[in-house]
């Protein structure tokens with residue numbers, strides 16, 4: 001057994017990253033400023049998107065998008081229940097109604113057929129998730145969105161560096177990335193809103209900072225009146241330069257991070273291929289580059305007679321950390337009580353929600369760490 005605990009994720013922070021943050025701290029300008037602007041620019045170049053706005057989190061980005069699109073009471077938003085709770089929470093907080101679409105059993109991507117069935121005259125927006133670092137079926141989803149006149153916003157929190165049909169996720173349309181410490185690059189906390197919709201970009205750059213239309217840095221450097229006026233009431237969701245400088249340093253290394261993640265994933269797949277009780281996700285054929293944000297497997301609970309939560313507990317006892325991405329939102333207490341959602345509504349989501357588990361995967365992991373994880377799984381299953 002391992003003597004040292006292996007977490008399921010750990011950010012790759014170099015001494016140079018730490019120095020760069022130190023330099024910002026010493027510079028006299030620590031909030032939104034030149035580093036945030038440079039990070040936005042570099043991000044656009046990497047992803048190929050037209051505009052990017054650095055924010056305090058991806059959750060902030062989703063809040064701003066819902067506001068920017070004017071989504072509120074009476075509106076419906078189609079999303080998977082197999083997603084992070086932030087999306088659903090914000091839809092509800094906006095006064096709108098989340099409509100849960102089911103997913104593909106082996107990729108966890110929202111199923112275009114289920115989206116189609118969830119459409120109604122009240123549908124305003126569809127929010128697919130690019131799950132685990134693979135890409136959702138965008139061709140089908142874009143077709144549905146265009147035909148029904150509904151907006152499409154991609155949750156790309158897992159997908160920095162993912163290619164869909166040869167193109168970077170986020171290059172066209174509107175998408176939101178996250179830089180939470182477990183994501184492929186981190187800024188401590190942070191997010192990026194990307195869009196080629198000029199009107200929405202303008203609205204969101206206004207809403208992200210009090211609705212002033214300028215941020216603190218603009219006011220400081222460009223001699224604009226410090227008494228800038230409110231154009232509409234906005235929020236306080238700007239990214240600080242302390243965070244942005246970390247993002248700049250991290251995005252320069254993203255391709256190396258992904259390469260390492262991929263090599264680790266290949267080893268997992270090889271070693272796990274002999275274990276019938278463990279079923280990794282499959283990779284959609286139009287994912288031309290997988291960013292390997294997560295390595296998710298499903299435990300065959302019927303065959304093993306062992307529940308997933310107990311499986312995670314057994315691994316923890318053997319010093320192996322795991323994650324759960326995600327527990328289906330429609331089965332969580334608030335949603336069951338307030339919306340009457342229940343088991344049986346989304347069979348494929350529920351099947352996965354009971355069985356999924358994310359194994360350790362991060363760039364500083366070694367191949368021996370992967371071997372340790374697989375050994376521990378074997379031991380747990382042979383008990």
Ligand SMILES: *Cc1c(COP(=O)(O)O)cnc(C)c1O
Nearest residue numbers: 057058059084157178179180190
């Ligand atoms: C992490 C995550 C988010 C939220 O990102 P934050 O930056 O933590 O707000 C949203 N959606 C998915 C799928 C995520 O994994």
